[in-house]
Amino acid sequence: MPSFKVPKIPSSEITPQRIYARRREILGLMAGGAALAAAPSAFAAALKTVPSPYRLDEELTPRESVTTYNNFYEFGTDKGDPAANSGTFKPMPWTVEVGGMVAKPKTFGLEDLMKAYPIEERIYRMRCVEAWSMVIPWNGFPLASLLKAVEPLGSAKYVAFESVVRPEEMPGQTGGFQPLPWPYVEGLRLDEAMHPLTLLAVGLYGETLPNQNGAPIRLVVPWKYGFKGIKSIVKITLTDKQPPSTWNILAPQEYGFYSNVNPAVDHPRWSQATERRIGTGGFFGTSRVDTLPFNGYADDVASLYAGMDLKANF
Amino acid sequence: MAPAKLSPRAQSALVWAVYAVGLAPALWTFWLGASNQLGADPVKTFERFLGLWTIRFLILTLAITPLRDLGLFNGLRYRRALGLLAFYYAALHFLTYAVLDQTMVLSAIVADVVKRPFITFGMIALTLLVPLAVTSNNASIRRLGSRWSSLHRLVYPVAALGALHYSMAVKVLGAEQYIHIGLLVLLLAYRIARPRLMEAKRQKRRAAA
Numbered sequence: 201m202p203s204f205k206v207p208k209i210p211s212s213e214i215t216p217q218r219i220y221a222r223r224r225e226i227l228g229l230m231a232g233g234a235a236l237a238a239a240p241s242a243f244a245a246a247l248k249t250v251p252s253p254y255r256l257d258e259e260l261t262p263r264e265s266v267t268t269y270n271n272f273y274e275f276g277t278d279k280g281d282p283a284a285n286s287g288t289f290k291p292m293p294w295t296v297e298v299g300g301m302v303a304k305p306k307t308f309g310l311e312d313l314m315k316a317y318p319i320e321e322r323i324y325r326m327r328c329v330e331a332w333s334m335v336i337p338w339n340g341f342p343l344a345s346l347l348k349a350v351e352p353l354g355s356a357k358y359v360a361f362e363s364v365v366r367p368e369e370m371p372g373q374t375g376g377f378q379p380l381p382w383p384y385v386e387g388l389r390l391d392e393a394m395h396p397l398t399l400l401a402v403g404l405y406g407e408t409l410p411n412q413n414g415a416p417i418r419l420v421v422p423w424k425y426g427f428k429g430i431k432s433i434v435k436i437t438l439t440d441k442q443p444p445s446t447w448n449i450l451a452p453q454e455y456g457f458y459s460n461v462n463p464a465v466d467h468p469r470w471s472q473a474t475e476r477r478i479g480t481g482g483f484f485g486t487s488r489v490d491t492l493p494f495n496g497y498a499d500d501v502a503s504l505y506a507g508m509d510l511k512a513n514f
Numbered sequence: 515m516a517p518a519k520l521s522p523r524a525q526s527a528l529v530w531a532v533y534a535v536g537l538a539p540a541l542w543t544f545w546l547g548a549s550n551q552l553g554a555d556p557v558k559t560f561e562r563f564l565g566l567w568t569i570r571f572l573i574l575t576l577a578i579t580p581l582r583d584l585g586l587f588n589g590l591r592y593r594r595a596l597g598l599l600a601f602y603y604a605a606l607h608f609l610t611y612a613v614l615d616q617t618m619v620l621s622a623i624v625a626d627v628v629k630r631p632f633i634t635f636g637m638i639a640l641t642l643l644v645p646l647a648v649t650s651n652n653a654s655i656r657r658l659g660s661r662w663s664s665l666h667r668l669v670y671p672v673a674a675l676g677a678l679h680y681s682m683a684v685k686v687l688g689a690e691q692y693i694h695i696g697l698l699v700l701l702l703a704y705r706i707a708r709p710r711l712m713e714a715k716r717q718k719r720r721a722a723a
């Protein structure tokens with residue numbers, strides 16, 4: 201566990217987390233589902249979650265920061281754009297098509313998925329390739345659960361993911377300037393996809409995902425740079441070829457297919473040795489901490505890459 | 515133009531107003547950052563804000579001559595203030611990077627300057643601005659004579675390096691980058707075309723006389 205300076209926080213900032221920690225108690229006190237209408241964000245609904253062993257013991261990044269500082273170019277390239285411009289996005293109803301090299305291809309309704317698998321709470325570090333990081337309580341289920349349900353064939357070696365394209369609801373997908381080719385695509389090796397840490401998140405901080413965080417379902421791979429965590433997933437395809445990934449197509453010398461967090465391999469334009477931990481309290485609440493190999497998950501995942509040259513396969 | 519008729523007092527008051535108005539965004543945004551009103555990543559936000567305003571003051575500084583040539587606005591008396599503001603913002607941008615972003619870890623800063631071309635270009639630009647800032651006073655103009663004008667042509671490589679640095683600092687180029695960098699390119703291109711434009715103007719005047 202890394203030792204990092206816990207920023208000094210005024211008590212007014214801490215309160216939400218304290219309430220958050222007691223939320224089961226508080227929810228228990230509230231009578232019936234009607235009370236859920238009091239949830240802070242318009243579409244956010246409280247989730248029933250089960251605890252999981254993956255609970256990082258570090259100061260949580262405030263929900264406010266997690267939901268207002270986002271890279272989600274479908275809604276604009278500024279970090280504030282997704283929160284500002286995603287109001288018209290209607291995530292529900294939603295389906296995820298799972299197919300390719302599987303025995304039982306199927307299109308799943310999101311509600312069915314959320315009923316089929318217990319929604320775990322997992323507190324993960326999130327390390328952005330831009331050298332900042334957060335600590336986020338995600339709610340979701342392992343990708344492996346879904347993949348097992350469709351029975352991957354022996355020939356399947358990779359998993360390809362595709363994001364939604366809805367220019368009418370996503371301002372970044374319309375107009376003269378389009379920063380990326382759509383749809384946003386990502387991929388994992390099958391063993392990475394089946395790893396118990398790899399999560400399909402449907403919520404954070406105990407509520408359904410806000411639009412700006414990738415509603416209604418997104419990938420979270422905590423040992424990889426954040427852009428691997430594709431948002432608003434509509435399609436998952438098992439394949440025998442390494443799938444394309446958007447940032448790798450755009451700048452292959454800067455963003456590799458693997459993109460495992462690695463302090464020893466710099467981005468060509470900046471160092472990856474350290475990261476700014478998004479905190480609270482303005483300038484003086486931000487701290488710089490050392491970046492850990494595999495973002496601190498080396499014990500869990502380093503064996504996946506045994507014998508591999510991680511500099512060449514960045 | 516009208517401002518030529520202002521009293522010297524009013525003129526110098528206007529120049530001071532340019533300094534005051536020019537520094538206000540930096541002070542205000544620093545206050546927002548210090549008091550936790552600058553979003554989730556106040557350090558990066560402030561750093562980029564200062565970089566962008568450096569570019570803006572470089573644009574304004576370089577716009578004075580063409581605007582005067584075109585007879586649109588004679589702002590020569592504000593040029594020193596605008597140039598110095600560009601330097602102040604560049605210096606604050608660097609300080610924010612060094613103190614707040616890299617938390618004064620010298621090895622990290624040196625590694626960045628040496629290894630990252632975009633930061634190398636920024637550092638060269640800032641370094642070149644230093645002699646310009648130091649000689650932005652009447653005494654230096656008098657002392658250096660014609661060498662002063664030659665020295666201050668360094669602002670052109672500064673602008674070019676600033677534009678390059680900016681284009682490399684962002685992940686994707688968007689409208690904001692195209693507008694700012696486009697203006698810088700236009701203003702630099704004007705310097706290349708200017709001798710010929712001026713010559714044509716002179717000939718026209720001679721022909722008319």
Ligand code: HEM
Pocket residue numbers: 561562563564565566567568569604607608611627633636637638639640643672676677679680683684
């Ligand atoms: C005349 C000199 C300079 C100019 C005009 C300038 C301008 C800029 C601009 C416009 C940006 C991008 C802002 C944005 O993304 O909106 C930027 C970013 C940046 N600059 Fe500079 N800069 C200069 C000097 C420097 C120096 C000396 C350094 C450090 C040694 C530096 C380090 C940076 C860094 C680290 C970024 C942020 C990249 C990121 O987004 O992470 N700059 N600069």
